[in-house]
Amino acid sequence: DADVTQTPRNRITKTGKRIMLECSQTKGHDRMYWYRQDPGLGLRLIYYSFDVKDINKGEISDGYSVSRQAQAKFSLSLESAIPNQTALYFCATSELSGRWNEQFFGPGTRLTVL
């Protein structure tokens, strides 16, 4: 079974709709992240959480919100989706401490906003 899972894997929605992307992990990691990937821009950090009570904005948080429901779950919401939020979204996890704090990525969610 995958250590970091994302649901849904693909989603098409309409402008103005509220949508939630979910991430779950079985790695026991404290830190969780949400990124979006756009062609020619690489991955950009939206939000990150170092534990259940800690939420931080990343490079591009406008238009997004997150909820850390438990150590293992971190969801990303688009309150009112717009077409330029069409992108590939990744969830990632890492340990709280450690030498590398290497990030482990989920399989991604392809979101299309019409």
Added chain:
Amino acid sequence: AQTVTQSQPEMSVQEAETVTLSCTYDTSESDYYLFWYKQPPSRQMILVIRQEAYKQQNATENRFSVNFQKAAKSFSLKISDSQLGDAAMYFCAYRTDNDMRFGAGTRLTVKP
């Protein structure tokens, strides 16, 4: 703000040959980590190799090695004996404790 630049949007290499992907970054930090990730068509992000900034020795993982030039803020990836399975997008990334930045990526094509 820290930035990561990959100046080669696309690269191609003949199977069994060697190719080098470029990456430069801008930071005022002294303690950081650098990574190369591979993203095949499956879109899964796969860690290829990593380097600690305080280590002078270049990291090596089988056919993958890096040329880390801290003063020049350069972190290039060399792939030796290229294989068809190496075809993918490659992302350079920079990490401090509270920040993670990726480059725009280089699409590598491997010709048989």
